[in-house]
Amino acid sequence: MAKQHNMGKKTVLSLISSALIGLVLSSQSFAADKAAFVYIGPTSDHGWTYSHDQGRMKAEKALGGKFSTSYIENVPETADAERVIRNLAQQGNKVIFATSFGYMNQMEKVAKQFPNTVFMHSTGYKQGKNLGVYDVRTYEGAYMLGIVAGQTTKTNTLGVVASFPIPEVVRNINAYTLGAQSVNPKVKTKVIWVNSWFNPGKERDAALALISQKADVLMQNTDSPAVVQAAQQKGVYAFGWDSDMTKFGPKAHLAASVLHWEKIYTPVMQSVANKSWKPSAIWYGVRQDAVKIENFGPAVPAKVKQSALNAQSAIHNGTLHPFQGPIYKQDGSLAIAKGSKMNDQSLAKMNFYVKGVEGSLPK
Known part of the structure; x- marks a missing residue:
């Protein structure tokens, strides 16, 4: 009887073991693919990196467990980026997203080493073959913010705290100015360059300098809420950039240009999971709901809010383009003829200020 009892225990143990092995194999067969994100700044910057991270989390949720995602923040645009990207590829990530312009050469090099x-x-x-590019049309958000700024300013002087003099940032400065001029032709824009994406101290100092030059509505193309905080302290106005920054200056915050990166991340990750991904250049904006003006503050009258929302609707349906002529360069020469729109190739290379922007563009 004892022998039979022992055999029974062995049989039970064998069945349990088989079941556990089956569960492990089953979980492996349905294991989520991995996606990794490389960030230039901290996820707590409340700007560029924060918006990407919000998109990452929303995409992971939307895909219902098909992907598990991870990220590495504060990665400098140096050889360190190449090391980080290579390590992520070695860890078996199916797709790697690098979220700053300065990672380009490193991405190209590592992509050739990991063709799968x-x-x-x-x-x-x-x-x-396995390297694609993507972006959002931040200039559309800047144009809509300009519409609010042009109707808010009392001095007709706007200010921009700018990061680096690359086409992306120049586009945003110009679009902000053009949006403001569409409702207030007297507007002029002053710019201070801080040569950094994320440096709250420099951003604050630049904001204060612009305020001292009579700029009473500020926009930034940098990543921290320092400009909104400075505006709140000095009793002027500012905007959230890339995300809602209301909590950093409730009275100063007029509205935010919010980026919805999940509109790109979700379909890209889905195509990777489906093995249907192909290299392409994605440039999404208002039409794809990837850029929106949101979180209007109490200082914005209903009429002003509606004018910005009307512009958003017009961009969405294709009847408005922020860079439609006639548009003149800073020196008065014609940049875009009446009835024409600047195409994406020209937008991608923009290297001039429009009329109304003061100062010289750094080389």
Whole structure:
């Protein structure tokens, strides 16, 4: 009887073991693919990196467990980026997203070394068999903010705290100015360059300098809420850039240009999961709901809010383009003829200020 009892225990143990092995194999067969994100700044910047991270989390949720995602923040645009990207590829990530222009050459190099991994580079232009590029039309958000600014300013002087003099940032400065001029032709824009994406101290100092020059509505193309905080302290106005920044200056915050990166991340990750991904250049904006004006503050009258929302609707349906002529360069020469719109190739290379922007563009 004892022998039979022992045999029974062995049989039970064998069945349990088989079941556990089956569960492990089952979980492996349905294991989520991995996607990794490389960030230039901290996820707590409340700007560029924060918006990407919000998009990452929303995409992961929307895909219902098909992907598990991870990220590495504060990665400098140096050889360190190449090391980080290579390590992520070695870890078996199916797709790697790098979210700053300065990662371009590193992404291109590592992509060639890992032909079975998909690489997606934000704001770049180099492509390959397994390397695609993507961006959002931040200039559309800047144009809508300009419409609010042009109707809010009392001094007719706007200010921009700018990061680096690259086409992306120049486009945003120009679009902000053109949006403001569409409702207030007297507007002029002053710019201070801080040569950094994320440096709250420099951003604050630049904001204070612009305020001292009579700029009473500020926009930034940098990543921290320092400009909104400075505006709140000095009793002027500012905007959230890339995300809602209301909590950093409730009285100063007029509205925010909010980026919805999940509109890109979700379909890209889905195509990777479906093995249907192909290299392409994605540039989404208002029409794809990737850029929106949101979170209007109490200082914005209903009429002003509606004018910005009307512009958003017009961009969405294609009847408005922020860079439609006639548009003149700073020196008075014609940049875009009446009835014409600047195409994407020209937008991608923009290297001039429009009329109304003061100062010289750094080389």
